[in-house]
Amino acid sequence: MLGVFLVYTSIAGGTPQLAPSELNGRTGQVTIVGKVVAPVQRSGRTIRFRIKDVEGGSSVRLPVTYTGSVPDMFRAGRDISLKGRLRNGTFVGASGTLVTKCPSKYSSKKET
């Protein structure tokens, strides 16, 4: 039973989840998790911004571009996750995969 899941997840499923400083030029599909750094530039449906690690003192500021629907909670300072891949040093997000994270689904307070 467990074997089936293992095989399935190893072949078909699974996207690694990384912090901006852990990306290190990897170009495969990953989910990046980080904090949005101001300023956020908008042009039509495309937004451009940089993200940094949520924790730790890494100085990496990864440039990101994303086209598609943006969640209501999105703004500078929020923690987000975004699926996509690195192209020419810029992380290009896949449409519809931008998710804002809050500390708990049910509480709106205490943003760190």
Add this chain to the structure above:
Amino acid sequence: MPELGRAALIVCLGLAVYAVVAGAAAALRRNRRLAESAENAVVASFATALVASLVLLVALVQNDFGLVYVADHTSRELPLGYTISAFWGGQEGSLLLWLLILTGFSAAAVLLARRSAPSLLAWTVPILGGVIVFFAFMLVAVSSPFATQAAPADGAGLNPSLQNPYMLAHPPMLYLGFVGLTIPFAFAMGALAARRSDELWIVVTRRWTLLAWTFLGFGQLLGAHWAYVEVGWGGYFAWDPVENAALMPWLAATAFLHSVMIQEKRGMLKIWNVLLVIGSFALALFGTFLTRSGIISSIHSFTESSIGPWFLGFIGLVLFASIALVLSRLPLLRSKTRLESPVSREATFLYNNLLLVAFCLTILWGVLYPILTEALHGEPVTVGPPYYNFFLKAFGLPLLLLMGIGPLIAWRRASLRGLGRIFAWPASVALATGVLLVLLGAGSSIPGLVGYTFCAFVLASIVLEFARGTRARHALGSSSWTGALASLVGRNRRRYGGYVVHASIVLLAIGVIGSSAYDTVAEQRLRPGDTMAIGGYDLRYRGLEERRGANAQELRAVVDVSRDGERIGTLEPGKNRYFAEQQVSNEAAIRSDRLNGEDLFLIADQIDADGTLFLKGLVKPLVNLIWIAGFVFLAGAAIALWPDAREQRRLALRYGRAEALARA
């Protein structure tokens, strides 16, 4: 006032500790008076939890921002209904609600079982007490809802997406379900600890399991509807860990509800049933843990959360202690009979159980996968909807088919000829439906087509069961056909209530398949006056409207909807900007077609200052059957739950002797 709340919780903890110690001592020494005193402590713990809950409720309603919890989850502008729902809007209040329901259910179960099965209570009471100790301890020492502060001028407000009527009912329903699963667990463990090998615990807890399962099922559907109308991304279920948290115990409990019938009728599957009841309870705890600990966002936030490690420790303790108990009582759990044939009703139930548990484990694996991979490789890997949807089809479609086979197939051993005779009619209906659907163009999705064919098969077999039973009753002399039907259902409430629930699952399947396998999506950038076509609808964007609501500034895009050149209405998707919380939320607009159950779903994805609208539209056929299924589900569950004097007499005869022996 906060002092009163804190004191009530401390007394509650004390009573629960007493129930454990005195109850265990009484069970060991067979001291009836001490046992009764432990039972009374459980009942009294409900009174203290009620006092603590009332204190919090009053503080919420009076905007007593001196309480940290009240200030963090409400504001002066928040309407009264949502102020009350803030009770379960945060971690501390949710735990208090758990405790309130837990003590309430425990008290009711103890009082009821005192009359019907007093001997079963000996070890059940200390086990119930143990669970109460955990939650009372969490509220007293780890996560108190009564922490105080210097009162700020206004509170932080409630998360806008929680400001919805559904949030008044959905979380309490889920908690009623989660907590309700404690009762069958405690009685099963109590029976094992007392070395009882009979089925009395199943009989005593059948309605509790059914009730918890009904709440859990209906609560999830409410949550799905909330996600659909309020969160506004156009779906109702996203395999989010928080959603999975409620689905897993429901699946385990569904398996349990089916397999206990085999134990009652044939004395089989005893170990399996005990494991399922342990699993359901552990998954209910795990579900609370998942939604409350923050482990989902990261393994790191888990260690920072105050309650996470405690919960994990408690789940570990529950699993360890109950598995150890099962192992020490293995000889008691030996089956009286064996499976005679792989083609029989028992076997169908067994396959149904394996599929349900397999699906439950699939979800558990998916939820745990990021945590496991992070622990092993330092890099979490997540699995998304494709993983879950694959297994939903792989396990869900055979389950659907079994739902049509199970009720018709013979017990013990079914002959091939018998099978042919019984299934000729449902199978032909299914085949005809399949052909008709292909002609209508449903072949665009093969899983959808297979699913619908199975749905027709199940519905036909349910109708056949009702028709056969009613005809038999009518032949026995019922005056009218409706009278025959009523007496048929009335005399076999469990069975026919179960069939009604099956019918609701078919409706659910039809709705889910229609809205996921046959939906249409379109996105377009619109200037005022522009038009857009989607799935037979023509949309025309008229312009923006802005108005001031009670607690939010409301921006709406006015969109005219027409079909076949005829105007059929106006939809207003938009955004709300909440004053107190400083947050924006998406407000989707939905037009439901009453005739064919189809929805047109509009989302104002982005509204630019110059009036440009990025509009997303979805057409979801048959989606409304999902919500109708909820009411059919409730009706079926109510039929199965309804008190049945005849059943009580039969059980009293069967277990009266065992009860007398145990008391002697």
